Amino acid sequence: MFKKAAFVVVSCGALLSGCGGTEPQSENEQIISNLVEAGFPSSDIMVVDDKVYVGLDAHVTYDASVEMLQPGNESAEQYRTTNLVGTSVTKICVVPTSQFNSYSRLSQGLDAAIENYNSLGLRITFARGSTTGCTATISAKTMSGTGGSAGFPSGGKPYGTINIGTGLQSYSVDVNEHVITHELGHAIGFRHSDYYNRSISCGGSATNEGASNVGAILIPGTPDTATVGGSVMNSCFRSTESGEWTSSDRTALNYLY
Template sequence: MFKRTAVLVVSCGALLTACGTDADPRLENEEIISNLIEAGYPADSIMVVEGAVYVERDAQVSLEASREMLQRGEGSAEQYRTNNLVDTTIVKKICINPTSAFNTYSRLSQGLDLAIQNYNSLGLSFVMARGPTTGCNANITAQATSGAGGSAGFPSGGRPYGTITIGTGLQSYSVDANEHMITHELGHTIGFRHTDFFNAASCGGNEGSAGVGAILIPGTPTSDPSSLMNSCFRATATGEFSQYDIVALNYLY
């Protein structure tokens, strides 16, 4: 998750100056931002960092994913997730493949194993596996970057987002903190928004309801201070799902 000082918040009005299907990344970003705003995301929750478009500080949105958000109506029961989910009729095994650089950081590596275990322990309609391995219906690259945050993106085409990026500064945090960060970013890749999207108190800001993904899942509260999918993490994080995170995951998957 990006820290506030690590991102450039861009005025969307200045970006929405053209439209088209040119391969120019700037034009693609303009369409992504336009689609996000049309889907209901507040302009101040959208940012451009190093040529990529993010919402909610750490969720990268591709052009395909932004178009899918406009194609689907509001779901029947969905809390803190985007309109885009993984299609488990085609994706049964998701493989997370760490880069060689990622593997040089022992706590990032341990955190990845524990994050995978978090999801697999729930008996969901898909399994996760650490790659390289066989039988993968979808692949996610786990790569390292500077800092102590993380980023990912939302699903598109029925498959999870293909990359999570984790800060090497987490090597100085506990294994539990690394587990928390990686589990959180994997949550974005399968379609989860921040639990505190309506009032990101853990990061001192408000992301807004965005008009999508704000319908309460039966059995979950309107807020959950213990949720692993809250905007920011504490150094004392346990890396474990809250009871309501588990309810939400079991409901959707």
């Protein structure tokens, strides 16, 4: 098993510490405060290169953290965040960088991930590149290692960037499809399906990313327990992943979008 963001090095010191000047540190502290108030445990929050992450691979902006505290989010009913993509977004264009395109399996994996979403007939569609009719854009970039990272929506828009590890070039196109599909899932509001016990997909000791009625909302019709291989949104992936949706993944996507 391979952890999605285990290869990210925390270079900003201890929790609640920022890198560089006072201004970004102050904003990061406010993001962390908002996340804790929204129900995420401090042990699941880390600062990497002046960015705040939860669940090891989900970047949270200040605006996204504020949205998690808005009145009404606490009563809403796989798992999602309170932040979703609004109805004004109908076509999301995923634009890979030239470096991303230089890795053949990452590139093929992106095409397959886009097809995963488009095959479901959702109210949102995905397209590769800056084509006509884009109502939101996500940049596909590379990072080191064999994991990935993204973030949660804010302001009704999907998170604007997914980062995919270049080490995935050594794995199958199916594995690349799986990881890219997973990170796009975060970008439109999905949390890890085993957020409450990462050891289900990652092994090792049990780790809870934080259960909260504002930050981890069970999607009706989906199981409240995770299994190995039970969802594309499991925290960690295997070298044998098919890259395809499970039945609960389809239920979750069709319910939300």
